[in-house]
Amino acid sequence: MKRKKLLYADIADDIRKNILNGIYAVGEQIPTENELEEKYNVSKITIRKAIEILAVDGYVEKKSGKGTTVISDRLFNKLSKAASFSSIIEMNGHKLRKEIIAIEEVQTINEDDDIQKTFKDKAYKLTRIYYLDGEPYIYFEHFLPVLGTIEALKQIESVSLYKWLAEFNKNVGRFQDSFEVVKIEESVKEKLNIAHTHLLKRVRKTVSTTNEIIEISHAIYDTSKYPYIIDYEV
Incomplete structure (x- = not known):
């Protein structure tokens, strides 16, 4: 049977x-290269190509005669040339804090068409609030495949959501974001402690390295507290 991915990948x-x-x-x-050759039962050139991928992605640094050293354990190093919004906020001297409101298994028949199409009958729904300098700022709803248990999903309080997905071989390849201004439900207005009737909404589809949608998130931003900024390196 033909392999879907190259061995070194x-x-x-x-x-x-x-x-x-x-x-x-x-x-x-x-x-070492010799140890990895033995572990994976492949040639030296295959190991070198694998290490080259990790070096390009910013995980390791290879020095002649000194071996290969891990330089980052962040999930995203060089996924794109756009800085994440949260990192932009923090670089500007602000603090972000996340609070989980609920983690539940839901029937997707009650959700929108994209969520039903992606996750079929059921999905995990993670609801949380992001606080900007102590004030409620973003209302998040994440829809995820039913993997493991609800209890296991609660570990995202200490590790990132995308690291949790990676544990099930759901590795992030790219994001698809769309934006619109929407009317806000009263329950969300209460959680964000606002009187505004309309706010910015971002819908994100997280696509895996195998081209599978592994997350759909809906985020409502109170941009009166801080504007949504995209910072691209050129």
């Missing part, structure tokens, strides 16, 4: 997962 994914899970810690070296 599979190996890079496996090493990346070990980095994200802390098996290969930042500042430490990954196994």
Whole structure:
């Protein structure tokens, strides 16, 4: 049967997962090329191509005669040339705090067409609030595939949502964002502590490296507190 991915890409994914899970810690070296050849039963050139992917993505640094050192365990290093919105906020001296309101399994028949089409009969729904300098700022609803247990999903309080997905081999490849101004439901207005009737809404589809939608999120932003900024490197 024909492989869907090149072998060296599979190996890079496996090493990346070990980095994200802390098996290969930042500042430490990954196994030598010879050790990796033996572990994966492949040629030296295959291992070198895998390490090259990790180096380009910003996870490791290879120095001649000194081995390959882990330099980052962040899920996104060079996914794109656009800085994340949360990092822009923090770089400008503000603090963001996340609070989970609810984690539940829902029947998708009660949700919009995209969610029903993507997740079929049921999905996990994660609802949370982002606070900007202590004030409610973003209302989030994340829809996710039913993986593991609700209890296991609660670990995102200490690790990122995308690292949780990566544990199930749902690795992020790209994002698709769309924006519109929408009328806000009273329940959301109460949670954001606002009187505004309309706010900016972002719908994000997270697409995996295998071209599967692995998350759909709806985010409502109180842009009167802070504007939505996109900062691209050129």
